[in-house]
Amino acid sequence: MSKVQLSCSNLTLSSLKTLVSIQDDGIQPYSWTDVDDIVLSGSVQRQIADIQARLRNDRPQLMNEATVWARAIYPLLMLAERDSVRAWSQIPINGSYPSFEIHGVADGVLGSGFAGDLEAPYLVVVEAKRGIEAKNPQYQLYGEMLAAARMNWELDSQGQDPQIIFGCYTIADVWTFTRGEVGGMDSDRPFLLLESSREYGSKLEAEIIVKILQTIVSDRLNTLSKAA
Numbered sequence: 001m002s003k004v005q006l007s008c009s010n011l012t013l014s015s016l017k018t019l020v021s022i023q024d025d026g027i028q029p030y031s032w033t034d035v036d037d038i039v040l041s042g043s044v045q046r047q048i049a050d051i052q053a054r055l056r057n058d059r060p061q062l063m064n065e066a067t068v069w070a071r072a073i074y075p076l077l078m079l080a081e082r083d084s085v086r087a088w089s090q091i092p093i094n095g096s097y098p099s100f101e102i103h104g105v106a107d108g109v110l111g112s113g114f115a116g117d118l119e120a121p122y123l124v125v126v127e128a129k130r131g132i133e134a135k136n137p138q139y140q141l142y143g144e145m146l147a148a149a150r151m152n153w154e155l156d157s158q159g160q161d162p163q164i165i166f167g168c169y170t171i172a173d174v175w176t177f178t179r180g181e182v183g184g185m186d187s188d189r190p191f192l193l194l195e196s197s198r199e200y201g202s203k204l205e206a207e208i209i210v211k212i213l214q215t216i217v218s219d220r221l222n223t224l225s226k227a228a
Contacts (some may be wrong), residue, residue, distance in 0.1 A: 008093070008104025009135075016142060020189040021184075021204045032179055032219075033197045035211035044079050048206045051075050056204050058227035061174040065127055069107070072173040072202045073127065077108055080213035084112045091118050095150030104140065104148045109148075110217060118143060120155055122150040122220045123166040123213070130171075137169040139176060144182050146192060149182035158227050161185050162193075167209050173202035175209050 004019060016022060040048070053074070060068045069089075077087040088109040095102050108125030111118055124144040149163040156163070162183030168175055177197040186189040200209050206215035 003096070003098075004100040005101040006100055006143060006149065008102060011139040011143045011192060013139055019097075019189065020146065021195065022030075022102055022187055023096075023191070024141070024194040024196070027198055029198045030179065030195050030197070032195075032215065033177070033212065035208060035215055036213060038173060038211040040210065042208060044210065045207070047075075047079060048210060049168045052203060052206050060202075063172075067072065067131065068170075069127055073175075074108065074127070074172050074211055075124070076202065076206060077110060077213065079210045080110055080217050082214070082217050085110055085122065085221065086113065087219050088113070089193065090119055091121070092123065093144050093147040093151070095147035097146075097150060097190055098186060102143050104144045104145050104147060104149060106148075111148075120152050121165075122152075123168060123216050124148050125181055126167070126169040128171045130170055137171070138178075141167045141169050142180070142194070145178070145180045146182060146190070149180065150185065153182075153185050156227075160227075162191075164220075164223075175200045175202070 055072055060072055074087065074089060080088055088111065091106045091109045091179045092105050095107045106124040107127040109118060109121045110123040111119045111121035113119050126137045127142045127146065145167045149165040153163050162181040165180045165182060167180065176199050179195045181193040182190060
């Protein structure tokens, strides 16, 4: 029996729910969004200040997606790079579950790679399209998180189930983060548990955005170190 083929860019909630059990705990002040105690280096603080200074007189809501990405999104992603973790852009994300295969292209990724190829995505980013044909970015993000979690599970020598995966969608220069637990990797109907942050604007809250990104990377690297 052939597997169902899913494209992340065309996902709807109903199409996802036919194959995946989804539980969404909504927007709350989760522990992973509590970054008040994180201290950014002086170099990172200066780079954030430079980014915000450039954005202060911009109107990201009126810019095209490529310009916003270059000026407000990717520069902040790069400030979370550490050790082997790099910021990537326009990266294929593919996952094969027992009952379906899911494919997409992530606008952005924080993850580890080898010889220029992404291997382990820790956070995937969807840049929401605007205009009359715009779609809800959440479902594309959920699909990419499912694909990324599967990729990580296949690399995981411990076979951790569930897998923790993070995602984010951006609308202009506003970020919304999502934490996911993906389990039942070998079942016909895996599950996806979701937690979402509030919105963060780059102009005023870039430091919080970078702290969350750095925390995601640090926690993932610490987990991998303990498993080694």
